[in-house]
Amino acid sequence: MLHSIDYFVIAFYVIAIMAVGLFVASKQKKGASLFLGDKSVGFASIGMSIWGTNIGPSFLVASFGAAYGSGMLVANFEWMAWIFLLLLAMVFSPYYLGLNVPTIPQIIKRRFGDTMYRLLTIYSLCTIVVVWLGGGLYVGGLLFTQFMGWDLTLSILFLLVIATSFTVVGGLAAVIVTDAFQTILMIVGMAALTLIGLYELGGVGVLIEKTPASYWTLIDPDSPDVPWYSFLLGFPVMAVWFWCTDQTIVQRVFAAKDLPTAQKGVFLAAALKILPPFIFILPGIIFFCLNPSVANSDQAFIAMVSEYMPIGFRGLMIAVLIAALISTLDSGLNSFSTIFTLDFYQPVIRKGKEVSNKEIRFVGQMVTLAASVLAFFWAVAMGSVSANLFELLQSLIAFLAPPLSTLFLVGLFWRRVTAIGATYGFALSCVLCVTVGFFSVNEKTFGLFEAWPHFLTTTFILFVISVALTVVLSLLTKPSPDEQWLPTFKQMATQNGSNSKPIWIAWGVLALVMVSLYGGFQYLASGDGGSSAAPISAQATETTKPQVSVYRGESPNFDGWVSPEEYRDATKLDGIDAWVPQFSPVHDKADLSGHVYIKHDTEYLYFAFDITDDVLYGIDTERWLPDENPRAHELTREGFPWFGDGVEVLINAENKAGEQDGELNKGNGHSWQMVVSTHKSRLGGLQKGGLLEGEERSLKSAWDTYQAWILSGAMQAKVRIKPDLSGYTLEWRIKPNPTLEIAPGVFWSAEMPVTEMGLNLAVGDLDKPKQENWGGFHHENWWSGERDKRTWLKHWGTMRLYGDYRSEYNP
Structure with missing residues (x-):
């Protein structure tokens, strides 16, 4: 360079x-x-x-x-x-x-x-x-x-x-x-x-x-x-x-x-x-x-x-x-x-x-x-220990402000403030601010409320408390000789x-x-002096914006096995072999095909995949690595979580997408993209399939959010290889809070009216090493989008979430 x-x-x-x-x-x-x-x-x-x-x-x-x-x-x-x-x-x-x-x-x-x-x-x-x-x-x-x-x-x-x-x-x-x-x-x-x-x-x-x-x-x-x-x-x-x-x-x-x-x-x-x-x-x-x-x-x-x-x-x-x-x-x-x-x-x-x-x-x-x-x-030290420490320290900076701002704005300009009021008010405020900052950054609410407000709102609340402490302590004490x-x-x-x-x-x-x-x-x-960007073409609207309606159903036996009977009350998506191909088109359903089932039980949103795949990576083949990244299997931000057979779910819960090109998910409750692999996972390592952090994993905030969801159980997935090695099944369940944030601090629930969210799905098929495609991928089919643009928010499809059973809406 x-x-x-x-x-x-x-x-x-x-x-x-x-x-x-x-x-x-x-x-x-x-x-x-x-x-x-x-x-x-x-x-x-x-x-x-x-x-x-x-x-x-x-x-x-x-x-x-x-x-x-x-x-x-x-x-x-x-x-x-x-x-x-x-x-x-x-x-x-x-x-x-x-x-x-x-x-x-x-x-x-x-x-x-x-x-x-x-x-x-x-x-x-x-x-x-x-x-x-x-x-x-x-x-x-x-x-x-x-x-x-x-x-x-x-x-x-x-x-x-x-x-x-x-x-x-x-x-x-x-x-x-x-x-x-x-x-x-x-x-x-x-x-x-x-x-x-x-x-x-x-x-x-x-x-x-x-x-x-x-x-x-x-x-x-x-x-x-x-x-x-x-x-x-x-x-x-x-x-x-x-x-x-x-x-x-x-x-x-x-x-x-x-x-x-x-x-x-x-x-x-x-x-x-x-x-x-x-x-x-x-x-x-x-x-x-x-x-x-x-x-x-x-x-x-x-x-x-x-x-x-x-x-x-x-x-x-x-x-x-x-x-x-x-x-x-x-x-x-x-x-x-x-x-x-x-x-x-x-x-x-x-x-x-x-x-x-x-x-x-x-x-x-x-x-x-x-x-x-x-x-x-x-x-x-910040580079050698977990990067969480660095982001935590940087985030806590916002919580250092209230004590000193209070000391100067109140202490210097109001003569009734006493030395005791200023000193103890400042000390208590420092302890409070650092404590709240620590728990806020780590999203620890102890069940007292759903989520911490924006850190600027929290900073103002802490400032008000700091002022109150200084004023009350000053009114209760007398000036000192110092x-x-x-x-x-x-x-x-x-x-x-x-x-x-x-x-x-x-x-x-x-x-x-x-x-x-x-x-x-x-x-x-206002639009009078600028552009609103080119609208999506009619063809793109027709071919890349599918829709699906999702209803309440009975809670499945969450074990990774998927049967039509278990998901008879779910919405079924077919045609995985005909979805938008990122790499080679599918010509044989034995090569890649299957079904996707979607429903909720008011507590979880469920995605179940029944995938047919004739060659399973790491089972029918050796666990080979791509030339593009020899560290692909590392469970780090440098690895490729999606390298191997597996599926991806992408949700834009706030359903907010501009028409500009290249707008991606934010890696938080508003919009995200995560992966379930058949051969590796955050909880099981390289020996057991399951959930992994998806994109934008290069964003540290997204990486931390995804890890928190996996470790806390807000997202869970179980994968099973079919006994005849003809493919695999998996179940993926998602807690709406904190993963489906439809507005700041507001998470989807079944009590809400019909709610629309952006949705995309992908199924990846990695067979034997091939050089004609990037990374050696054989197939990667997407429910919505265009080749090389399937991760853009404006190309995702629409998922309509209904709070009650299908029969309530279709008698």
């Missing part, structure tokens, strides 16, 4: 960024502060450093993939951030600079004393490790391995050495300058990707014509992924924490030479927030128009770079990924060093004794090195010489720009 010119570009970037950082470090005065850049940082550096720190590699790839899969909706997280950057600039910054402290914990120390100060110091160090160091380094290393082919550990070490080299020597001053350099690189690199994509597509007009109108929407009340009320309630809680109170972001404000400089720098960061949807999100939509058939949207970024970026530009894109990681990682390292040195070493280890600048600088450098070692082992009231906002703004009128005018202009952007994209989403 990479040419020697690409390697040259990558090497040039690495040398350049290290040279810039070390040059800045060499120009610092002797004894200069590692933590605040001697409070001489200009507004441009502040703005670009904040922007660059926020753009990590996981954000870059995830936003691209989200846009590929669903369009502009993810842009809300970028274009709503300006409101909270406004709060940082105009409300919080006067306090931060007026109090003349270098860290967030020292602000709380002024207000509530030492106990709360120590507690917040520990909290801050933990969040920096989780949010900025280990998680970001692991994701960056993983992406780097995909491009470069390096070992994950080597990739992590390489990236860490770059970030640590100038951070440990130059401190915040070097971090801010290199962040500014990397911000420019990221903007230029991603703008190049956008322009090249537009050129390949044929221009903006073609983009608007080919993009489904729904892809342009920014306000979607019916979004199942992020309900509008969840975003409206939960996003502000997270945004206040992230933009206004997190040390890694706010440290740039602390380093400003004065309040006006800080406010202009934060405004610049907010203005730059206009760019990400155009250079990170829009390319994902462009690539969707160029190639709508990428199975896993998380791979869309790498696929576009590989297919469309010319020699040299591929190296530039890898440099952009490295820049995104380094700008995040160096900031995290410096913030960790700042808090540890100033809020732990000096007050605890040295017990508040006067410490020279030289000693502080030396300790800060050693802590930066130690933090980098900690980050290395943390990131490597606490003191802080000056008012007006006093702080006046004291720091803020000429706020021009900056307020600038914020007003930015607000108008944001409103105009929302109006423009909603116009495209």
